[in-house]
Amino acid sequence: MSERAHGTPAVHAPVVVAGLAIGWANRTLIENISFDVHSGEIFAILGGSGAGKSTLLRCLVGLDPPLKGEIHIEGNGPPDLEHGLPPFGVMFQGGALFGSLTLLENVKLPLEQWTRLAARDVEEIAYAKLRMVGLADAANRPPSELSGGMLKRAAIARALALDPKLVFFDEPSAGLDPVTSADLDDLILTLARTTQLTVVLVTHELESLFRIADRCLLLDQASKSVRAVGDPRALRNSADPSVHQFFNPGFAVKERSWRPVPPT
Numbered sequence: 278m279s280e281r282a283h284g285t286p287a288v289h290a291p292v293v294v295a296g297l298a299i300g301w302a303n304r305t306l307i308e309n310i311s312f313d314v315h316s317g318e319i320f321a322i323l324g325g326s327g328a329g330k331s332t333l334l335r336c337l338v339g340l341d342p343p344l345k346g347e348i349h350i351e352g353n354g355p356p357d358l359e360h361g362l363p364p365f366g367v368m369f370q371g372g373a374l375f376g377s378l379t380l381l382e383n384v385k386l387p388l389e390q391w392t393r394l395a396a397r398d399v400e401e402i403a404y405a406k407l408r409m410v411g412l413a414d415a416a417n418r419p420p421s422e423l424s425g426g427m428l429k430r431a432a433i434a435r436a437l438a439l440d441p442k443l444v445f446f447d448e449p450s451a452g453l454d455p456v457t458s459a460d461l462d463d464l465i466l467t468l469a470r471t472t473q474l475t476v477v478l479v480t481h482e483l484e485s486l487f488r489i490a491d492r493c494l495l496l497d498q499a500s501k502s503v504r505a506v507g508d509p510r511a512l513r514n515s516a517d518p519s520v521h522q523f524f525n526p527g528f529a530v531k532e533r534s535w536r537p538v539p540p541t
């Protein structure tokens with residue numbers, strides 16, 4: 278279901294996807310994927326387990342080639358990770374911090390790799406990023422000494438080290454308890470709203486989705502298609518039963534649970 282088919286302007290969108298098919302060798306996961314991510318919005322990729330959410334994200338950041346279709350990132354074609362600085366930050370599911378380095382050293386890495394800044398400036402910027410995610414006090418600790426929530430924050434700091442205007446997060450709240458997950462949502466929301474950051478994230482946490490996402494894309498494994506695109510709060514009331522069920526998973530159970538017990 279293309280948003281542009283419904284008239285949404287696509288000019289200068291940070292992410293534009295048209296007629297994309299994703300999958301592996303001779304196995305197509307999802308076809309005809311078309312959507313735009315608007316500047317400054319938080320856009321979520323949703324779907325059941327194995328639907329292809331991470332595969333789509335990997336295509337968007339240039340790690341895997343799509344089977345077919347177009348991807349435009351920041352007005353260019355698909356990202357070419359082998360040549361030059363990618364115009365976005367990425368946080369993968371596990372955070373992917375280097376265990377042998379301190380948090381500060383982890384955040385310094387992209388600055389050292391992609392800029393010619395003096396060592397003092399690199400250190401200052403890396404500290405500023407850690408401060409931004411509330412981890413300045415932990416700058417000299419290794420990842421092994423941190424909680425799951427702190428590791429995610431550190432990974433976000435590293436993804437933002439080069440001040441990208443666009444970031445991709447794969448399951449940022451995976452493995453976190455509800456309180457830590459809500460704190461992380463607040464951080465993502467604050468970053469997006471205060472720095473005009475465009476965020477594309479994969480999630481399967483509905484609570485988090487309703488809390489932070491402006492719009493979302495629902496992938497459907499059975500029909501190999503995009504089932505819905507739009508505001509998750511509106512999709513909650515979708516007339517399409519499968520979309521309604523996805524956004525209201527407890528609905529049928531709740532209905533059954535308060536039905537009176539028949540007299541014996």
Ligand SMILES: Nc1ncnc2c1ncn2[C@@H]1O[C@H](COP(=O)(O)OP(=O)(O)OP(=O)(O)O)[C@@H](O)[C@H]1O
Binds near residue numbers: 326
């Ligand atoms: N490198 C690969 N080669 C072949 N098939 C793969 C590869 N990586 C993933 N797949 C398959 O593609 C399908 C989609 O995987 P993907 O990780 O994109 O799903 P997902 O929606 O992110 O699922 P989950 O929510 O469980 O993480 C799965 O059936 C998976 O086994």
